[in-house]
Amino acid sequence: MEFYENIFWYTDPSGIVLSNAKLNEGWTESVSSFSDRTGLEGATTPYAALHLDREKEALWEKIRADEFPDRPTRLKALFLFVSRADAETAMQTWFRGQDRDFLAIQVPKTSNLHVGDSKHLDAAQSDWDSAARSYWAGHHTAEPFLEGVLYGKAFVHNWQSLQPRLRRGF
Structure with missing residues (x-):
């Protein structure tokens, strides 16, 4: 199997992603991917269920579906960081x-x-259309903070030596 060269980072809030990887010999899957299966359509993520920017995400999704249909949806995605340093920054912010x-x-x-570039999501509401297009086109702001939006499977490094710490809440 061929992988992207970059190692991405995920900050697991509940232990579920690592738990799933343990059950599947290192493999996990985005909720967006497995919720496409019959009987699992209602599966969701904390971000999809609880985030406060529904209007913004709806616009981002409409622009993605209409103009960038080859890109994965942000809704129910597994969000990844492009470096450990970025993941650590997110933990502080x-x-x-x-x-x-x-x-x-x-x-x-x-x-x-x-x-x-997640910084596009910080745009003023009047600029959401152009910011969404820039985001989906892969354009960067002056000081980008990159995020990976994943639809599909991923492999957790060192899954055998890690122990899931199942936690409540996010």
Whole structure:
């Protein structure tokens, strides 16, 4: 199997991703991917269920579906960081005070992966259309903070030596 060269990083808030990898010999899968299966359509992620920017995400999704249909949806995606340093920055900003495990992730080329600059999501509402197009086109802001949006399977490095710490809440 062929993988993207980059090692990505995931910050596991509940232990579920590592738990799934343990059950599947290192492999895990985005909720967006397995929720396409019959009977699992209602599966969701904490981000999809609880985020506050529904209007923004709806617009991002419409632009993706209409203009960039080959890109994976952000809804129910597995969000990855392009470096350990970026994951650590997110822990200090986005996830301050949360207990998360760092997982090194390899993404096979058979999965659908988009790397976008999350800073586009900080645009003023009046600029959402152009910011969404820039995000999906892969354009970077002056000070990018890149995120991987994954639809499909991923492999957790060192899954055999890691122990899942199942936790409540996110």
